[in-house]
Amino acid sequence: MERVSFASGKSLDFVAIGRLCIDLNANEINRPMEETMTFTKYVGGSPANIAIGMSRLDMKTAFIGKVADDQMGRFIVQYLRDNGIETSGVVTDRTGAVTGLAFTEIKSPEDCSILMYRDNVADLKLEPGEVDEALIAGSKVLLVSGTALAKSPSREAVLLALRYARKHGTKVVFDIDYRPYSWTNPQETAIYYHAAAEKSDIIIGTREEFDMLEQFDGNTERSDAMTAAQWFGHHAEIVVIKHGKEGSIAYGKDGSSHRGSIFPAKVIKTFGAGDSYAAGFIYGLMQGWNISRSMEFGSACASIVISSHSCSDAMPKLNQVEDFMSQFKPV
Numbered sequence: 001m002e003r004v005s006f007a008s009g010k011s012l013d014f015v016a017i018g019r020l021c022i023d024l025n026a027n028e029i030n031r032p033m034e035e036t037m038t039f040t041k042y043v044g045g046s047p048a049n050i051a052i053g054m055s056r057l058d059m060k061t062a063f064i065g066k067v068a069d070d071q072m073g074r075f076i077v078q079y080l081r082d083n084g085i086e087t088s089g090v091v092t093d094r095t096g097a098v099t100g101l102a103f104t105e106i107k108s109p110e111d112c113s114i115l116m117y118r119d120n121v122a123d124l125k126l127e128p129g130e131v132d133e134a135l136i137a138g139s140k141v142l143l144v145s146g147t148a149l150a151k152s153p154s155r156e157a158v159l160l161a162l163r164y165a166r167k168h169g170t171k172v173v174f175d176i177d178y179r180p181y182s183w184t185n186p187q188e189t190a191i192y193y194h195a196a197a198e199k200s201d202i203i204i205g206t207r208e209e210f211d212m213l214e215q216f217d218g219n220t221e222r223s224d225a226m227t228a229a230q231w232f233g234h235h236a237e238i239v240v241i242k243h244g245k246e247g248s249i250a251y252g253k254d255g256s257s258h259r260g261s262i263f264p265a266k267v268i269k270t271f272g273a274g275d276s277y278a279a280g281f282i283y284g285l286m287q288g289w290n291i292s293r294s295m296e297f298g299s300a301c302a303s304i305v306i307s308s309h310s311c312s313d314a315m316p317k318l319n320q321v322e323d324f325m326s327q328f329k330p331v
């Protein structure tokens, strides 16, 4: 199958569930964080970045999540609203939980790392009863970001959201999004990732993330093709494995495979590549484009974002991507 079909007659194109946090990106770049004195604040969280990316591409977008009852939580909600994202599914924690912080260290364009403060974060306190079934029922796509499975009650909220998606014919995109600091142990990660991946129509991850997901599935050396075949045995129609500056590869349930090239980039920081790639790729599929064209669009979005200081703020608008693709060709 070259193209994915999405339900018609839905009021939303895309709803994401998971982490809403704050990125604090070092202003003094090309040095270790020990020498950084100032940061710029952006909305962050992989699913938030992807939702912002989808909204910038004119997709009708909503979010299901939980924010802290503080200035950071209010900043996040306002930013989502300012970017045209439906926030009725975003609830405010009343237990004193805090907003997750992601300090981005930019030692060099190719050597970036994230220091994450994730203790007692509001996003992992989303309750199953706070998942708005109507938002999922009314959307063509539900994006599940893997880290939301890291702790209860967020874990159960996500598993319920998956059941709603299956019930209402909403396509599920599972972005594995492995962030080790949120998990207790790798075994737990694999178990809950499996629960989500088995119910997903499109699975996106890096090779390392799929290895984490498949650690109990035998064959220590797992090829991308083996990975894809495994998930076609469940619900998947498309499996995408991302390989950084080597590009990406996607497999279709029809046995097709597609190599994704990269676009040239004046890399400031590598973070944000995955989220922008996902937004562009999903956008392309939702336009009815084939897998290869959707991958190319995603790669263009990624090059734009890694050439910028932020992730969310830098998520490109449609005309920006089109201009970029008219100037540059995949390398």
Ligand SMILES: Nc1ncnc2c1ncn2[C@@H]1O[C@H](COP(=O)(O)OP(=O)(O)OP(=O)(O)O)[C@@H](O)[C@H]1O
Binding pocket: 206, 242, 243, 244, 245, 246, 247, 248, 260, 261, 262, 263, 264, 265, 267, 270, 271, 272, 273, 274, 275, 277, 298, 299, 302, 303, 306
């Ligand atoms: N240095 C680069 N130059 C151009 N394109 C890149 C580069 N790095 C990544 N990309 C593009 O972005 C896509 C996703 O990047 P990557 O494989 O690093 O995902 P990721 O690890 O999820 O990203 P992130 O760092 O945001 O978590 C790649 O498949 C490629 O198309």
Ligand SMILES: O=C(O)C[C@@H](O)[C@H](O)C(=O)CO
Binding pocket: 019, 021, 022, 023, 043, 044, 045, 046, 047, 049, 102, 114, 271, 272, 273, 274, 275, 311, 312
């Ligand atoms: O997903 C996170 O918690 C970190 C993000 O906010 C950050 O922008 C990033 O790493 C994007 O890939």
